[in-house]
Amino acid sequence: MANPLQKASERSGKPRLSGEEAVRLLRSMQLIRTFEDHVRNLSSGGAIPGLVHLCAGQEAVAVGICSLLNATDKIASNHRGHGHCLAKGADAGRLMAEIMGRRSGYGLGRGGSLHIFDAINGNLGTNGIVGGGIPLAAGAALSAKRRGHGEIAVCFFGDGALNQGLLFEVMNMAAIWHLPVLFVCENNGFGEFTAIEDVTAGPDPIARGLAFGIPSETVDGMDVMAVCAAAKPAIERARHGDGPTFLVCTTYRYGGHHIGDKQEYKDDAEAKAWRLKDPIERFSRWMMEADLATAQDIAALKQDVEQDVRTAVSHAKAAPLPAADDMEGHLYG
Amino acid sequence: MADPRPLSYRTAVLEALFGEMRRDDSVILMGEDIGAAGGVFKQTEGLFAEFGAERVIDTPISESGAFGIAVGAAMTGQRPVFEVMFGDFITLVMDQLVNQAAKISYMSGGQFKVPLVVRTAVGVGSNLGPQHSQSLHAWLTHIPGLKVVMPSTPADAKGLMAAAIRDDGPVAFFEDRMLYNVRSDVPEEDYVVPIGAAEVKRAGKDITLIATGRMVQTALAAAELLASEEISAEVVDPRTLVPLDVATLVDSVKKTSRAVVVDGGYRQYGITGEIAATVTEHAFDWLDAPVTRLAAADVPIPFSKTLEPLTLPGAERLTREAAALVRGKK
Numbered sequence: 070m071a072n073p074l075q076k077a078s079e080r081s082g083k084p085r086l087s088g089e090e091a092v093r094l095l096r097s098m099q100l101i102r103t104f105e106d107h108v109r110n111l112s113s114g115g116a117i118p119g120l121v122h123l124c125a126g127q128e129a130v131a132v133g134i135c136s137l138l139n140a141t142d143k144i145a146s147n148h149r150g151h152g153h154c155l156a157k158g159a160d161a162g163r164l165m166a167e168i169m170g171r172r173s174g175y176g177l178g179r180g181g182s183l184h185i186f187d188a189i190n191g192n193l194g195t196n197g198i199v200g201g202g203i204p205l206a207a208g209a210a211l212s213a214k215r216r217g218h219g220e221i222a223v224c225f226f227g228d229g230a231l232n233q234g235l236l237f238e239v240m241n242m243a244a245i246w247h248l249p250v251l252f253v254c255e256n257n258g259f260g261e262f263t264a265i266e267d268v269t270a271g272p273d274p275i276a277r278g279l280a281f282g283i284p285s286e287t288v289d290g291m292d293v294m295a296v297c298a299a300a301k302p303a304i305e306r307a308r309h310g311d312g313p314t315f316l317v318c319t320t321y322r323y324g325g326h327h328i329g330d331k332q333e334y335k336d337d338a339e340a341k342a343w344r345l346k347d348p349i350e351r352f353s354r355w356m357m358e359a360d361l362a363t364a365q366d367i368a369a370l371k372q373d374v375e376q377d378v379r380t381a382v383s384h385a386k387a388a389p390l391p392a393a394d395d396m397e398g399h400l401y402g
Numbered sequence: 403m404a405d406p407r408p409l410s411y412r413t414a415v416l417e418a419l420f421g422e423m424r425r426d427d428s429v430i431l432m433g434e435d436i437g438a439a440g441g442v443f444k445q446t447e448g449l450f451a452e453f454g455a456e457r458v459i460d461t462p463i464s465e466s467g468a469f470g471i472a473v474g475a476a477m478t479g480q481r482p483v484f485e486v487m488f489g490d491f492i493t494l495v496m497d498q499l500v501n502q503a504a505k506i507s508y509m510s511g512g513q514f515k516v517p518l519v520v521r522t523a524v525g526v527g528s529n530l531g532p533q534h535s536q537s538l539h540a541w542l543t544h545i546p547g548l549k550v551v552m553p554s555t556p557a558d559a560k561g562l563m564a565a566a567i568r569d570d571g572p573v574a575f576f577e578d579r580m581l582y583n584v585r586s587d588v589p590e591e592d593y594v595v596p597i598g599a600a601e602v603k604r605a606g607k608d609i610t611l612i613a614t615g616r617m618v619q620t621a622l623a624a625a626e627l628l629a630s631e632e633i634s635a636e637v638v639d640p641r642t643l644v645p646l647d648v649a650t651l652v653d654s655v656k657k658t659s660r661a662v663v664v665d666g667g668y669r670q671y672g673i674t675g676e677i678a679a680t681v682t683e684h685a686f687d688w689l690d691a692p693v694t695r696l697a698a699a700d701v702p703i704p705f706s707k708t709l710e711p712l713t714l715p716g717a718e719r720l721t722r723e724a725a726a727l728v729r730g731k732k
Contacts, residue, residue: 201501245462
């Protein structure tokens with residue numbers, strides 16, 4: 070069906086974003102939120118085996134950054150990565166199939182939520198090792214630099230990875246080699262069950278980038294437009310050979326570390342306060358104020374996305390599980 | 403076809419690197435002091451002058467991060483040859499190698515390939531002490547998704563390096579630094595030694611000596627000594643540890659009915675145990691004696707000139723072991 074918000078853009082006044090762009094951002098964030106809702110239900114109901122880490126609450130970061138990338142740009146994601154996959158263009162049905170361990174999934178059901186690769190859309194994978202994707206993105210940036218077509222790479226990691234030595238090694242090399250890479254920290258305040266302030270020294274996470282002479286900035290990660298505004302010049306710099314940027318996007322994960330985490334370490338009042346900053350509601354309000362959409366338009370979009378995700382789920386559920394003879398292929402590349 | 407010339411092992415590997423970098427622009431080298439400095443063992447000499455800093459990349463002393471960058475580059479169109487200066491330092495790249503490089507093709511259902519070579523020098527004999535002398539190749543043979551090669555001659559080294567670079571998956575390439583100055587004939591033309599192909603280095607009929615890397619020289623010396631005792635030893639070099647050419651090893655043992663396996667890595671949970679078990683499983687009914695094994699002593703490799711040589715089996719010990727098997731004293 071035609072996008073219900075298309076008309077809104079035609080009647081818009083002078084927004085900072087075109088109506089079409091705004092709809093794309095909202096739709097992308099809503100897709101992630103709805104997708105994660107379904108994943109949570111499927112997991113709780115037993116249809117998804119293993120551990121699953123949801124990103125609800127953090128949508129603005131993935132969407133803001135990825136909305137500015139081309140398919141040939143690369144991303145490396147992390148264990149909380151469904152949002153990055155979707156924002157970079159993954160097919161929701163194949164993604165859900167992988168999360169459910171089905172044969173039609175991105176990794177033929179071998180990877181699951183922690184190991185989702187999407188080569189066509191330039192996704193170097195979600196990752197089961199905290200910080201594991203950081204050098205992969207820098208390596209992709211090294212390839213891009215050699216090709217000289219202005220492609221860039223982005224790594225997404227949580228505040229837990231701020232204390233991995235790997236990050237410092239790679240930041241150093243990205244800086245000395247002027248690699249076209251964005252280091253994007255999604256600072257949701259917790260590494261697993263531990264608060265950032267309990268385990269992280271220094272005055273501010275951005276100091277880690279500044280130490281290497283990398284332009285570094287704290288960004289409101291609950292505001293998709295703020296993320297876009299910070300990412301745009303960083304991406305331009307990278308495309309023009311001016312090296313890496315470090316963005317620390319302050320955000321919040323609504324769920325626990327993984328589905329089933331009771332989250333006793335969280336403060337209820339704080340969790341409620343973060344909900345008031347919800348990136349989807351906030352952006353929806355802004356669109357209505359800017360006369361880019363009506364409440365009905367937004368409700369229709371939400372319903373439309375819900376339908377898309379339901380279709381994805383039913384495709385995934387109908388897909389076969391891998392058979393014994395699917396175990397060995399692609400072992401040695 | 404040009405005649406083979408005697409080349410050192412070091413030069414033979416270098417010739418493969420020059421050849422592969424000329425034929426394929428996506429081949430890049432990464433490592434510490436491999437650029438203008440030409441490598442701590444002079445094993446990359448001349449490459450920087452011809453290919454420049456863009457393709458011969460000096461990394462900081464950050465093995466883990468730099469190797470991870472090589473993995474990302476390999477996923478996106480490059481064919482990196484990553485040098486880990488000493489085999490002991492392979493521990494520093496293990497997460498990137500084991501949890502990323504080895505699994506990415508499999509986990510991604512073949513969407514991404516990781517065509518990279520990790521090259522490292524191992525072996526005792528230079529009084530470098532416990533953190534610069536180990537032969538840890540067995541560690542990598544344990545990981546599905548990694549191929550592991552260990553050439554013993556200059557000609558094999560050239561051909562296996564070419565094959566490793568052209569392979570679409572990660573390949574670990576173990577060189578013994580005590581072989582670097584060994585010289586023997588190497589064909590001048592472009593060729594590959596297929597990964598996964600063992601070779602009989604000396605034919606014999608009474609016992610098979612299965613030897614890897616530098617131990618092939620030890621085994622050939624032992625075969626000479628055994629000949630003077632009227633014992634005909636066959637020396638088989640697996641050349642590739644993963645995937646292992648089981649058929650060639652087993653065929654030899656079926657012919658001779660006895661075998662000793664000798665490797666420069668540690669004995670405990672090591673290469674010799676794996677090969678001895680594999681051969682025994684496949685040739686049990688042909689065996690006249692248990693398959694035995696010699697390997698490095700299970701101690702950190704000591705520094706002292708009196709102690710270090712004692713950690714490795716030599717030709718005389720191998721000769722005694724083999725002769726005892728043939729004469730039924732074991």
